[in-house]
Amino acid sequence: MIHRQIDVALGDRSYPLIAGTDMLSSFAPVCRHHGISDTVVIITDRNVARLHLQPLLRNLLHHKFQPLTITIPAGETQKTLTCSNRLFTEMLKKRIPRNAVIIAFGGGVIGDLAGFVAATYQRGINLVQVPTTLLAQVDSSIGGKVGVNHPLGKNMIGAFHQPAFVWMDMDYLKTLPKREMICGLGEIIKYGVIHDAELFSYLELHLEEVLHLDVEAVMHVQAACAAIKAEIVSKDEKESGIRIILNYGHTIGHGLESAGRYKLLKHGEAVLLGMIAEASIAKEMKLLEADSYERLVSLIRRVPLKANLFSLKRADIVNAMGHDKKRVAKKLRFVLPTKIGEVKVVDDVDPNLIRSAMREILKAK
Numbered sequence: 459m460i461h462r463q464i465d466v467a468l469g470d471r472s473y474p475l476i477a478g479t480d481m482l483s484s485f486a487p488v489c490r491h492h493g494i495s496d497t498v499v500i501i502t503d504r505n506v507a508r509l510h511l512q513p514l515l516r517n518l519l520h521h522k523f524q525p526l527t528i529t530i531p532a533g534e535t536q537k538t539l540t541c542s543n544r545l546f547t548e549m550l551k552k553r554i555p556r557n558a559v560i561i562a563f564g565g566g567v568i569g570d571l572a573g574f575v576a577a578t579y580q581r582g583i584n585l586v587q588v589p590t591t592l593l594a595q596v597d598s599s600i601g602g603k604v605g606v607n608h609p610l611g612k613n614m615i616g617a618f619h620q621p622a623f624v625w626m627d628m629d630y631l632k633t634l635p636k637r638e639m640i641c642g643l644g645e646i647i648k649y650g651v652i653h654d655a656e657l658f659s660y661l662e663l664h665l666e667e668v669l670h671l672d673v674e675a676v677m678h679v680q681a682a683c684a685a686i687k688a689e690i691v692s693k694d695e696k697e698s699g700i701r702i703i704l705n706y707g708h709t710i711g712h713g714l715e716s717a718g719r720y721k722l723l724k725h726g727e728a729v730l731l732g733m734i735a736e737a738s739i740a741k742e743m744k745l746l747e748a749d750s751y752e753r754l755v756s757l758i759r760r761v762p763l764k765a766n767l768f769s770l771k772r773a774d775i776v777n778a779m780g781h782d783k784k785r786v787a788k789k790l791r792f793v794l795p796t797k798i799g800e801v802k803v804v805d806d807v808d809p810n811l812i813r814s815a816m817r818e819i820l821k822a823k
């Protein structure tokens with residue numbers, strides 16, 4: 459059952475985010491409605507394939523689509539040019555035409571990777587995002603940023619490629635491991651801090667319900683986050699202005715992720731810790747009042763993060779932050795909270811503050 463539709467308004471590239479529960483039987487008809495060609499290439503990972511592929515395939519076949527499925531191993535380490543090239547080869551060998559459509563069926567890794575392949579295969583083919591993780595349903599599947607990692611930095615190679623539509627079925631979340639729910643919560647709390655004090659207050663009351671997949675609570679926060687992301691992307695598709703605020707927690711978060719070689723911490727976990735560190739920078743710079751800081755940190759600390767940060771070295775984190783795309787000239791760019799629901803972009807953060815913020819999170823292992 460489709461519960462709601464939110465539009466990402468981008469002129470002739472506008473598209474809907476279609477969300478609900480028990481939506482499977484409508485998928486192929488909605489593809490038809492959007493003029494999706496008969497040849498569809500489903501790119502997915504092994505976990506999602508094992509749990510959810512067969513019903514999707516049956517639905518597409520029943521409506522006379524001709525799906526080709528390419529399944530890759532799961533995980534961030536697959537988000538590379540090498541893996542993209544394997545996908546190109548497979549598609550070229552199967553003579554997949556330019557009017558075919560790629561269905562990115564999985565979490566943010568699949569969305570970014572399959573989206574990148576869609577953006578570049580024969581100069582770009584159509585894409586449908588079918589996100590299956592909480593993080594992908596509130597964030598990564600919306601807005602058209604696609605790409606892969608490079609040994610010198612995360613998401614360094616990529617494009618903007620908007621999908622024809624995004625299909626968000628909450629039922630997929632029922633099989634999601636708890637750790638992945640926690641990652642989704644990272645981005646959800648971020649939306650509350652950057653743009654929506656009401657969402658933040660809702661999370662203060664209902665955090666555990668979201669974590670335990672109470673449908674009403676998840677639908678509520680998913681709708682709030684999708685609406686914020688749709689609004690921000692509509693105003694600033696290519697990140698030349700306001701879209702940067704989505705990077706709160708990410709400057710230090712990316713440093714943590716990279717210093718842990720993408721194995722120690724997952725993206726959403728790193729963002730949770732990055733938000734604490736960046737809020738402490740804001741507090742030290744007197745941009746954020748102490749009581750807002752306390753509210754923010756106590757909400758994040760309620761998330762049962764089990765990361766072991768003992769092996770992380772501060773120098774590695776700072777060094778990795780130097781490769782962040784958001785770096786402007788020689789300065790690191792930070793998005794810092796000024797109160798719950800509002801942030802400010804700051805370029806001149808004292809490096810000593812960055813180091814002591816890091817101490818703040820590394821001590822709290």
Ligand SMILES: NC(=O)c1ccc[n+]([C@@H]2O[C@H](COP(=O)([O-])OP(=O)(O)OC[C@H]3O[C@@H](n4cnc5c(N)ncnc54)[C@H](O)[C@@H]3O)[C@@H](O)[C@H]2O)c1
Nearest residue numbers: 505532565566567568590591593594598603630633634725
């Ligand atoms: N493009 C963007 O705007 C944007 C925004 C935020 C994050 N990202 C990217 O998203 C990625 C992280 O995404 P993610 O957290 O979804 O990770 P992910 O894609 O690796 O998925 C996490 C794990 O959950 C498994 N999984 C997926 N759906 C499942 C389901 N329904 N049931 C059981 N298991 C399931 C996957 O196989 C994987 O092991 C990062 O690469 C990050 O850079 C992109």
Ligand SMILES: [Zn+2]
Nearest residue numbers: 645708725729
């Ligand atoms: Zn993120």
